[in-house]
Amino acid sequence: MLNTNKIRKFFPAIKAGRIVSNNAASTQIPVQLLDLLKKLSVKYDNVHRGQSDASMATTKEFEAAYETIAQFINAPSVKNIILYRNTTEAINAVMYSLLTEFKTGDNVVTTFMEHNSNYVPWYGLCKEILPKFGIKVECRLAKFDKNTGELDLEHLKSLVDNRTKLVCCTGASNFLGTKNPIKKIKEIADLSGYKQPSGEKRSYLLIDGAQTAPNIFIDVKALDIDFFVWSFHKMLAPFGVGALYAKEKLLLGMKPFLYGGDMIADGQVTPTKVGYNVLPWKFTAGTPNILGTILSAQSIRLLIDFALWPGKNVYFMSDKKLALADVKKAMANISEHEKDLMTEALNILQSIEGLNIYGPKNPSKRTSLVAFNHPQFSPFKIAENLNKMGIESRAGCHCATLAHHYYKLNPPASCRLSFYIYNDLNDVKKACLAVKKILTNK
Ligand SMILES: Cc1ncc(COP(=O)(O)O)c(C=O)c1O
Known part of the structure; x- marks a missing residue:
């Protein structure tokens, strides 16, 4: 499992109070890389x-x-x-x-x-x-x-x-x-x-x-x-x-x-x-x-350190060859963390009446992103309202245009939240409850 509390301290964007939840587009830079x-x-x-x-x-x-x-x-x-x-x-x-x-x-x-x-x-x-x-x-x-x-x-x-x-x-x-x-x-x-x-x-x-x-x-x-x-x-x-x-x-x-x-x-x-x-x-x-x-190479080294022993530089800035077992374990920790975040996200989003959630229902079959649509609300409006509530999302086709047409969506768009290693359950709750509030006023 990831120690998100420790990881978050290294991200100026998170420390500035942002709920960064558009990570499938791009993630944030940790202080170690800025210093480097x-x-x-x-x-x-x-x-x-x-x-x-x-x-x-x-x-x-x-x-x-x-x-x-x-x-x-x-x-x-x-x-x-x-x-x-x-x-x-x-x-x-x-x-x-x-x-x-x-x-x-x-x-x-x-x-x-x-x-x-x-x-x-x-x-x-x-x-x-x-x-x-x-x-x-x-x-x-x-x-x-x-x-x-x-x-x-x-x-x-x-x-x-x-x-x-x-x-x-x-x-x-x-x-x-x-x-x-x-x-x-x-x-x-x-x-x-x-x-x-x-x-x-x-x-x-x-x-x-x-x-x-x-x-x-x-x-x-x-x-x-x-x-x-x-x-x-x-x-x-x-x-x-x-x-x-x-x-x-x-x-x-x-x-x-x-x-x-x-x-x-x-x-x-x-x-x-x-x-x-x-x-x-x-x-x-x-x-x-x-x-x-x-x-980029140091971001890999840091990612592994964050996922295994946050705060300790075992790989970051060292000449140490990456041990395959460590890469495997680090990525398994990240996948496990993302599964937990998705479990929470799906739980909340599934409780919103009428919401169409795309992709596998089982959180272990998906990465940490979730896209959805509501028949009465434009995904762009949802994203704009989320932004007003301090939640960063993305509305559009996410360049997956074929898939949006495949669902016959007009416009070809959905609203997407996506999380990464510095997001905790609290971020997910805030983001998904904000979606609920926008769509149900509850
Ligand atoms: C599955 C997938 N492929 C390709 C890309 C394109 O990546 P880039 O914009 O870095 O070229 C993205 C970016 O969102 C993606 O999610």
Whole structure:
């Protein structure tokens, strides 16, 4: 279990009295990372681009950040970790890097519960980019159960065939809260029989981990995922860094998404031939978000410290390799805490007559977010009223536009509350009772 009382002390936003309950969009920054940013700001230089002590020290910290990020998801090495600006850019990177491998008759299977970031790139590929080259590829969408919020695995299975190059699925829905069964989805992708250029006969699996990595332990090795993407601004770090994990053999075969500086091998540029850098730098064109990368890795270290021994810096700012057992335990504590928060939230929200609550009824089947609608109130009005009562929520489609249309919502919108490690039961009670007050005046 989490010691929320201790954790809250490290968050200036919480100490300022805010009830931060829009965490599925972005989380808040702890004081340790703010201090670290200040410290780094007076001693950094660019990475891989200087001989000064400052440049070499920054390069060391920057490269160490890749080690931490790899260890967090049990990736075999830093060669598997490519950093982009966010989840969206990481998914686009996969799309552009695989672009030249698609053949007429291929398909991509994704789902109705995706964030637009894991649907629109595939839509763009199939409807706008490949047709310009005379290549016809279909984008297929698997359904989910409107009542339980669970992915329809039978339907997914029926869509995947021996022309499915890629199955793209979210690890957890940012609208329904549903945690998807990654193992089962992987089995479906594995059995497709699609002949990849490497000779492998199966579909690749891309998991959108934006709502998964901050809340649930993900072991990319054990799950044997091909591509896993997430953003650090949803797990305590500042904005600006997202990660792509990919299997090394895939990255070796893939084209770079961005071309330019640092992704080329030293000296290997001539008018007729360019040689690429080794992994992961082959995919790191131009000066990266250096400070953001260092802070993102430290946000992982801090998250584990918070979840296991808040106030004690065992991993934060140390060289200690992340022990897989500690990552597992820390993430299990976070999941358990979120289950408790969701139990409370669902209890209160379910007592509001007429309220439609989306997603699984069982709190252990969901992450710590809950979206709802009331037939008599606009979700935007609910969110505005919540704001007046000091509760931060989000109304809209949360970029899960397909799913909102799937429910035939007009406008395609719902109101969502989402919690994280610094929220306690009191926050949840206040937020959900405020919803009740707005809707029932009780
Ligand atoms: C499931 C899911 N995928 C993708 C994204 C996009 O993340 P980003 O805006 O960091 O690219 C989000 C953000 O809310 C999300 O919840």
